[in-house]
Amino acid sequence: MELEYSIEGGDFSKAGLASSEVKKILKQVNIKPEIIKRIAVAMYEAEVNVVAHAYQGKMLVNIDPSKVYIRFEDEGPGIENIDQAMQEGFSTASEAVRQMGFGAGMGLPNMKKNVDEFFVGSVVGKGTTVELTTYIK
Amino acid sequence: MAETVFHHALTILEDVCFGCTHCVKVCPTEALRVRDGKARLTANRCIDCGRCMQACPVNAIIIKQDDFSEIYKYKARVALVTSILIGQFPRHYPTRKIYSGIMEQGFSHVYEAEHGASLLIDEINQYVARHGAVKPVISSFCPAIVRLIQVRFPSLVENIMLLKAPLDLAAISFKKELMERGFAEDEIGIFYITPCAAKIAAIKSPVGEKNSPINGVINMDTLFNKVYSGFKKEHSSSCIVPEKEQLRAEEMAWSLTGGEAKYINGRCLSIDGIKNAIEFLEGIENGHISNFDFIEMRACDQSCAGGILTTSNRFLTVERLEERIVKYGQDKIEGKIFDNKTIDKHSSFIRENVKIDTIEPRSMLKLDENTEEALRKMERIRKIFSYLPGIDCGACGTPSCRSLAEDVVQGHAHTSDCIFIQTSLNVPSDQEIRAEKIWGKDRFRKLT
Ligand SMILES: Nc1ncnc2c1ncn2[C@@H]1O[C@H](COP(=O)(O)OP(=O)(O)O)[C@@H](O)[C@H]1O
Ligand code: SF4
Ligand SMILES: [Mg+2]
Numbered sequence: 001m002e003l004e005y006s007i008e009g010g011d012f013s014k015a016g017l018a019s020s021e022v023k024k025i026l027k028q029v030n031i032k033p034e035i036i037k038r039i040a041v042a043m044y045e046a047e048v049n050v051v052a053h054a055y056q057g058k059m060l061v062n063i064d065p066s067k068v069y070i071r072f073e074d075e076g077p078g079i080e081n082i083d084q085a086m087q088e089g090f091s092t093a094s095e096a097v098r099q100m101g102f103g104a105g106m107g108l109p110n111m112k113k114n115v116d117e118f119f120v121g122s123v124v125g126k127g128t129t130v131e132l133t134t135y136i137k
Numbered sequence: 138m139a140e141t142v143f144h145h146a147l148t149i150l151e152d153v154c155f156g157c158t159h160c161v162k163v164c165p166t167e168a169l170r171v172r173d174g175k176a177r178l179t180a181n182r183c184i185d186c187g188r189c190m191q192a193c194p195v196n197a198i199i200i201k202q203d204d205f206s207e208i209y210k211y212k213a214r215v216a217l218v219t220s221i222l223i224g225q226f227p228r229h230y231p232t233r234k235i236y237s238g239i240m241e242q243g244f245s246h247v248y249e250a251e252h253g254a255s256l257l258i259d260e261i262n263q264y265v266a267r268h269g270a271v272k273p274v275i276s277s278f279c280p281a282i283v284r285l286i287q288v289r290f291p292s293l294v295e296n297i298m299l300l301k302a303p304l305d306l307a308a309i310s311f312k313k314e315l316m317e318r319g320f321a322e323d324e325i326g327i328f329y330i331t332p333c334a335a336k337i338a339a340i341k342s343p344v345g346e347k348n349s350p351i352n353g354v355i356n357m358d359t360l361f362n363k364v365y366s367g368f369k370k371e372h373s374s375s376c377i378v379p380e381k382e383q384l385r386a387e388e389m390a391w392s393l394t395g396g397e398a399k400y401i402n403g404r405c406l407s408i409d410g411i412k413n414a415i416e417f418l419e420g421i422e423n424g425h426i427s428n429f430d431f432i433e434m435r436a437c438d439q440s441c442a443g444g445i446l447t448t449s450n451r452f453l454t455v456e457r458l459e460e461r462i463v464k465y466g467q468d469k470i471e472g473k474i475f476d477n478k479t480i481d482k483h484s485s486f487i488r489e490n491v492k493i494d495t496i497e498p499r500s501m502l503k504l505d506e507n508t509e510e511a512l513r514k515m516e517r518i519r520k521i522f523s524y525l526p527g528i529d530c531g532a533c534g535t536p537s538c539r540s541l542a543e544d545v546v547q548g549h550a551h552t553s554d555c556i557f558i559q560t561s562l563n564v565p566s567d568q569e570i571r572a573e574k575i576w577g578k579d580r581f582r583k584l585t
Contacts, residue, residue, distance in 0.1 A: 001512055001516055020419055023422065027503065028504050029505075029515055030503035030504070030505060030507070030511050031508060036291075040292075040423050040424065041423060041424035044423035045424070065512060101425075
């Protein structure tokens, strides 16, 4: 099954809506609660990153009986140094974003920790792609 | 395999219900549908939060209770009342008078259900300290919240605190006390005076406990009306002066918002109201809300002061209880009150019995046990949904276009239940039959 959602950059009031939708579908197709929890954390972080750091993006979800695959594609500034961005606590978030409770620099590391396969690719000045794969069998 | 049906206390009166969709729309677990012109409740989805009862314009939704005369089956007839009941009465009625008014209704003992909360503070703090790995610990105090988590947030079931509510602790300790005073176990009838449906459901089919120490349940509004009208027509000055134990300040406030969280170490928060609770649980599930140690969470606005069976305005109830707490403080300084002896006497017994067994998730969202089959169903739901207008009008008897699509795929409804689909299909006879199935024949007679 394939799903697609668009994500608006900068709109924090809507950050997490797409993830909540997908989470509900994961519950409906009876994926184990502990797996849902891991996917939920990873996709929420990825969605928030699009809102916080990019201009706009989309979330593509593919669920089959063996795995849940989620790809985020955004148009934005991209990431200059991915190794650095992957470090716990590293963040370029503005003070304003931090005031809203985002920007602890744990998003990318937590994504990696919570899924089975993780990929992040980026072209500076163009955008970022994040892929999250979780096996459910 | 036979499915276990969980007790729910909310009941729809068929002859009163006229099949509008108010209740269908407000149910947080989408447990209601209109069929044959009446609202129908799916028992296992219902969490007994009472939002439907609040929304019903004709009082067709009620809370079943035990017959009042049941109390006479017992020699010791205990009214186990929450402090919220005291808060229902205007402030010039002293607690003692309210107690005596309750006894005049036929009870031999009155006992407040928050006795034991003071012991629980300790137990919760130890529990939270022990459960550092699964944070936050979510209180098990409100049974509607426990059920909400079971059916809608299965991955958070492990966060629910496996400790009893003060109500159960008060019941077991007071039962023990009466047995020590010479009553046989089967001579003691403990009747809980409930502010809500959720507590009834929790007593009749307890989660994580084999059975409840409570023998019966009486709705708070029923008892309030009896006692209050007794006060109104009272002539004689004679009144029973009951034996009374004083609730401690923290116990009086336990059922109010902040009542628990205030006493728990670490980073805590109190959430009240079902919508707020759902939003917060979503946040915990996404990991966006983290680093909390303890969450107090109640389904009603202003917690139990807003219980569906309360008669007084919830904000006045809070004010009265707060005044009572202040008075308690003054009396204590003046040496006018004695502390609660029964609870202290039985404290080690209570501590031994404070735990509840594991709580199981029972997701009501899953379309099928088998993920492959569930995925096929999901595809069909999305397909059907794409044909529906998406305005959630409720005329199909379900809460939303999405839920109609789900019902169709689960075999409980038909796509042509949607009035928009009906007008685009040109089979008038079928249309009529479908519409009658949802709204009943009478509804259409009115139009002709
Ligand atoms: N989608 C994105 N577009 C541009 N930059 C990103 C994106 N996602 C992450 N980054 C960069 O990587 C850094 C670390 O990301 P993350 O670990 O999620 O922490 P945080 O979002 O709290 O800053 C961000 O501060 C940002 O500089
Ligand atoms: S908040 Fe109190 S009154 Fe309301 S459902 Fe929960 S336990 Fe019952
Ligand atoms: Mg981030």
